[in-house]
Amino acid sequence: xxxxxxxxxxxxxxxxxxxxxxxxxxxxxxxxxxxxxxxxxxxxxxxxxxxxxxxxxxxxxxxxxxxxxxxxxxxxxxxxxxxxxxxxxxxxxxxxxxxxxxxxxxxxxxxxxxxxxxxxxxxxxxxxxxxxxxxxxxxxxxxxxxxxxxxxxxxxxxxxxxxxxxxxxxxxxxxxxxxxxxxxxxxxxxxxxxxx
Amino acid sequence: xxxxxxxxxxxxxxxxxxxxxxxxxxxxxxxxxxxxxxxxxxxxxxxxxxxxxxxxxxxxxxxxxxxxxxxxxxxxxxxxxxxxxxxxxxxxxxxxxxxxxxxxxxxxxxxxxxxxxxxxxxxxxxxxxxxxxxxxxxxxxxxxxxxxxxxxxxxxxxxxxxxxxxxxxxxxxxxxxxxxxxxxxxxxxxxxxxxxxxxxxxxxxxxxxxxxxxxxxxxxxxxxxxxxxxx
Numbered sequence: 001x002x003x004x005x006x007x008x009x010x011x012x013x014x015x016x017x018x019x020x021x022x023x024x025x026x027x028x029x030x031x032x033x034x035x036x037x038x039x040x041x042x043x044x045x046x047x048x049x050x051x052x053x054x055x056x057x058x059x060x061x062x063x064x065x066x067x068x069x070x071x072x073x074x075x076x077x078x079x080x081x082x083x084x085x086x087x088x089x090x091x092x093x094x095x096x097x098x099x100x101x102x103x104x105x106x107x108x109x110x111x112x113x114x115x116x117x118x119x120x121x122x123x124x125x126x127x128x129x130x131x132x133x134x135x136x137x138x139x140x141x142x143x144x145x146x147x148x149x150x151x152x153x154x155x156x157x158x159x160x161x162x163x164x165x166x167x168x169x170x171x172x173x174x175x176x177x178x179x180x181x182x183x184x185x186x187x188x189x190x191x192x193x194x195x196x
Numbered sequence: 197x198x199x200x201x202x203x204x205x206x207x208x209x210x211x212x213x214x215x216x217x218x219x220x221x222x223x224x225x226x227x228x229x230x231x232x233x234x235x236x237x238x239x240x241x242x243x244x245x246x247x248x249x250x251x252x253x254x255x256x257x258x259x260x261x262x263x264x265x266x267x268x269x270x271x272x273x274x275x276x277x278x279x280x281x282x283x284x285x286x287x288x289x290x291x292x293x294x295x296x297x298x299x300x301x302x303x304x305x306x307x308x309x310x311x312x313x314x315x316x317x318x319x320x321x322x323x324x325x326x327x328x329x330x331x332x333x334x335x336x337x338x339x340x341x342x343x344x345x346x347x348x349x350x351x352x353x354x355x356x357x358x359x360x361x362x363x364x365x366x367x368x369x370x371x372x373x374x375x376x377x378x379x380x381x382x383x384x385x386x387x388x389x390x391x392x393x394x395x396x397x398x399x400x401x402x403x404x405x406x407x408x409x410x411x412x413x414x415x416x417x418x419x420x421x422x423x424x425x426x427x
Contacts, residue, residue: 014212014214014217018214018217021214022214022217022221025221026221029221029224029225029228032225032228032232033224033227033228033231036228036231036232036235037231039232039235040231040234040235043235043238043239047238047242050242050246054245054246054249058249061253061256134293134294134295135294135295144261144264144280145280146278146279146280147261147264147265147280148264148265148266148267148269148280149263149264150264151260151261151264153257157293157295161295162296163293163296163298163299177296177299179293179296179299180246180249181250181292181293181294181295182253183253183254183257184253184256184257185256185257185260185261185264186260187260187263187264
């Protein structure tokens with residue numbers, strides 16, 4: 001029995017030093033793995049938000065391009081906040097930047113809508129939220145000066161305004177920098193034959 | 197003593213040795229490093245996608261801007277100053293996000309005009325072109341099968357099929373099917389101007405350098421047709 005006890009004692013378990021080293025390394029590696037997973041989850045959330053923003057930008061550009069192509073007139077109104085597409089045989093359509101507090105820097109109350117009730121936001125279809133001018137003071141819509149055709153240009157930011165990420169923006173769009181600047185140029189295609 | 201030792205299985209009942217623990221931890225470390233690496237890679241891939249979207253958007257916008265040009269002034273070296281079309285005679289550089297320039301790389305659009313010019317000389321079935329400044333010469337046979345129209349000057353209104361071309365000379369036939377060789381009805385001269393496919397062709401190239409230092413290039417060709425009523 002004495003020999004048995006000796007043998008077991010010699011072959012089983014760790015010494016105290018081994019335990020301390022092992023647990024230290026395990027703790028360190030656990031921190032790395034768990035931290036990595038947390039970072040991955042955060043990054044995934046940022047990526048999802050960014051993709052959502054990019055997708056909404058793509059949808060807006062595509063829809064605006066199609067509707068403008070088929071329109072009979074383009075008109076920029078309300079200091080560049082509204083683009084009205086005129087049609088000969090169907091109701092006109094407006095794309096509008098809505099800023100409830102009149103401060104484009106605060107994106108929480110800003111939205112981009114498409115509306116059939118001209119001049120009214122009621123029943124407007126919200127195409128994007130957290131939108132703002134690309135830089136303060138620049139209009140959302142403008143007609144290209146000097147172009148031979150009516151060329152309406154859309155410049156709009158969707159998402160965070162500031163980089164590095166700012167807490168005020170993050171409160172609305174989530175942590176990290178998620179932003180996409182939508183720039184599109186559209187014109188009507190069904191032109192009356194003539195010099196333009 | 198043998199009877200006591202035999203049922204005792206050393207390998208089954210003992211704990212891990214220090215070496216085994218170290219190996220296990222090393223494997224865990226490698227897995228963790230791979231995990232972190234995949235996160236970094238995903239971040240870069242997302243940025244690359246965003247840059248590409250910006251470049252594509254820039255290209256589409258530039259394309260529409262070119263199409264909105266005055267046909268006569270587009271590509272004309274006399275178009276300078278504040279004229280709308282003058283912006284296409286030099287490169288246009290922008291950022292995807294002009295307010296946060298650290299987020300996106302600068303993108304540059306360059307323009308090559310082709311498919312129009314002046315007639316330097318012509319024979320019965322050829323046309324030698326003289327290109328205005330900034331208008332590109334041609335790749336061999338890039339216009340074979342297309343149509344050349346005399347838009348101004350002697351021989352105006354004639355349309356000929358292009359059989360082949362060199363850097364500055366078209367071989368043409370009046371047979372629009374291209375099966376026989378027939379010459380000009382009225383041979384153009386140096387007063388004449390021509391358009392290929394009754395259009396001006398603009399090759400747009402957008403370039404940017406991504407974060408890994410690789411240059412990315414997008415190319416698109418825009419054909420601006422001559423509006424009705426414009427010679």
